[in-house]
Amino acid sequence: MFWLSGGITFLFLCHGAALPPPCDSEIYCTGELLRQVQMAKLFDDNKAFVDMKLTAAPDIVLDAFSNLTQRFPNGTVPPSALQVFVNTYFANSGKEFEPWSPPDWHDKPKLLSKISDPKLRTWAEELHGLWKSLGRKISNDVRDNPQMYSMIYCPYPGIVPGGRFTEFYYWDSYWVLNGLILSEMMETARGMIQNFLHMVDRYGFVPNGGRIYYERRSQPPFLPLMVESYYEATKDVEFLRKALPMLENEYSFWMENRSIVVEVNSVKHVMNRYYVQVGQPRPESYTHDAELAEGLPAEAQEKLWTELKAGAESGWDFSSRWYINNLGQNNGSFGDTRTSSILPVDLNALICRNERVLATFHRILGDEERARVYDSAVSSRLKAIESVLWDAEKGAWFDYNLLSRTRNSAFYPTNLSPLWARCYSQPEMGQQALQYLRGSGALDYPNGVPTSLSQSGQQWDMPNAWPPLQHMLIEGLSQLDSSDAKDLASDLAQQWIRTNWLAYVKYDAMFEKYDVSGDGKPGGGGEYEVQLGFGWTNGAALQLLDQYGNKLTSGGSVLGSGLLIGLIYPIVNVISYYVPFW
Numbered sequence: 001m002f003w004l005s006g007g008i009t010f011l012f013l014c015h016g017a018a019l020p021p022p023c024d025s026e027i028y029c030t031g032e033l034l035r036q037v038q039m040a041k042l043f044d045d046n047k048a049f050v051d052m053k054l055t056a057a058p059d060i061v062l063d064a065f066s067n068l069t070q071r072f073p074n075g076t077v078p079p080s081a082l083q084v085f086v087n088t089y090f091a092n093s094g095k096e097f098e099p100w101s102p103p104d105w106h107d108k109p110k111l112l113s114k115i116s117d118p119k120l121r122t123w124a125e126e127l128h129g130l131w132k133s134l135g136r137k138i139s140n141d142v143r144d145n146p147q148m149y150s151m152i153y154c155p156y157p158g159i160v161p162g163g164r165f166t167e168f169y170y171w172d173s174y175w176v177l178n179g180l181i182l183s184e185m186m187e188t189a190r191g192m193i194q195n196f197l198h199m200v201d202r203y204g205f206v207p208n209g210g211r212i213y214y215e216r217r218s219q220p221p222f223l224p225l226m227v228e229s230y231y232e233a234t235k236d237v238e239f240l241r242k243a244l245p246m247l248e249n250e251y252s253f254w255m256e257n258r259s260i261v262v263e264v265n266s267v268k269h270v271m272n273r274y275y276v277q278v279g280q281p282r283p284e285s286y287t288h289d290a291e292l293a294e295g296l297p298a299e300a301q302e303k304l305w306t307e308l309k310a311g312a313e314s315g316w317d318f319s320s321r322w323y324i325n326n327l328g329q330n331n332g333s334f335g336d337t338r339t340s341s342i343l344p345v346d347l348n349a350l351i352c353r354n355e356r357v358l359a360t361f362h363r364i365l366g367d368e369e370r371a372r373v374y375d376s377a378v379s380s381r382l383k384a385i386e387s388v389l390w391d392a393e394k395g396a397w398f399d400y401n402l403l404s405r406t407r408n409s410a411f412y413p414t415n416l417s418p419l420w421a422r423c424y425s426q427p428e429m430g431q432q433a434l435q436y437l438r439g440s441g442a443l444d445y446p447n448g449v450p451t452s453l454s455q456s457g458q459q460w461d462m463p464n465a466w467p468p469l470q471h472m473l474i475e476g477l478s479q480l481d482s483s484d485a486k487d488l489a490s491d492l493a494q495q496w497i498r499t500n501w502l503a504y505v506k507y508d509a510m511f512e513k514y515d516v517s518g519d520g521k522p523g524g525g526g527e528y529e530v531q532l533g534f535g536w537t538n539g540a541a542l543q544l545l546d547q548y549g550n551k552l553t554s555g556g557s558v559l560g561s562g563l564l565i566g567l568i569y570p571i572v573n574v575i576s577y578y579v580p581f582w
Ligand SMILES: *[C@@H]1O[C@H](CO)[C@@H](O)[C@H](O)[C@H]1NC(C)=O
Pocket: 060, 061, 063, 064, 067
């Protein structure tokens, strides 16, 4: 059906034809076996079940399950019998890997010598050492018998995030890769990129992660920037030549399958959004999605599940940023997640940066004509971002709500992402965005810039601070042509490194996210426990240590001044008591 709203035509999905499941596997992605096992909550984390390996061919497992259901009059297998069935036909995960340690790892990469503070230098050395424990090589058995696994075979070994995330994740890998380059592990970095190029060849885009239940959604498209980082470090033109056709295929996917035309002030712009036309609960969070949709009419359930998958595709799973209530306002609760009705600033800024990188790559390879195609994509994108997302009064960019046709005025660090992408045409916009940030209230926290100012209980909201968002904000500010902005970037780097370091000292671990309100406290909330490891945290920290290593200190400005105040205050008080004119 068509729904007319202030001049834009929205095409809503027609529910006559059911949407495809997350993948075709009747064990891992759809069907009664998955439903019954997950709804019985045999595992604390739904992901544990869909990561298990089969012990018999899928047909046999399905046949055995069908036989089992026939033993119960209403077809529902009680949990104890389900558990016996799972123990028989599934084996614990872990068998999909072979032992592997990155062969290009060596101690004392040059990065370390740039770090002045001895404690931070020792810590950086340990972070560099963590790559060895996060390396994974997928076993040949996954390649030869893929039907027995949910794991997607990748030809090259690589680094995974850690914790429950034992497979590759798309956008995480950008920070991992930049860390690997600083660790001088070019072969591992190159292999990870080759895996992603292989994914584009196979699927037409890069899936969210390395499991078949992720194969019908993507994540923020960082592959062109990974190739850029690798090219800048190696100047390997031949690698660029081989990679470029796949980068263009991926770009076409985003432009054909993840775009929408939006008309503002009578001008039409093509912009990007997260949009996943895939039905059913996410297999790895099955009960969560099923329970959230409980009581809704079938059509609304299916719609909610597409929006949750689009939320997962955004990398921000989940956040009040994606809530739109029945009145079209950016407000509501988890069940109001409507990711696909939002044009996100960061996605459009990222694709703008990708377009510029694709133009540069074509120029390096001597194809001026193709370079111009991407130049013109950049200029259209600049116009779109400025007319749809830029708010001249507030001095920043804001997500656009397609239902209310208004910008969402809430703070997210991504409101400054065009700085990072250098995707704006007027230099004064940079200074305005700096003023906006200072007035936003987001700089009031001692342990990082919060993901939002809304305490929703979701993990991509207050009080969590995430490494990629800190890093993009710091990089964006550091690129501004103003000492104020550069100083702020440096202060934020100091604050973030101190947060990471304090938690490391306390827990002997790196976390996927941190809490802005406690010194060295891991983040929380969301669908699962906070994870250790952790790929992008380590990568972002190594980049900040590389860039600011000569000034960063483990004492840190905030802690330092706190200690100083703690010492001076009583002295001042004592003096002022005895010396009336102090
Ligand atoms: C399912 O039941 C049929 C009929 O009893 C039997 O032939 C078949 O072997 C059973 N399948 C499995 C996998 O146990």
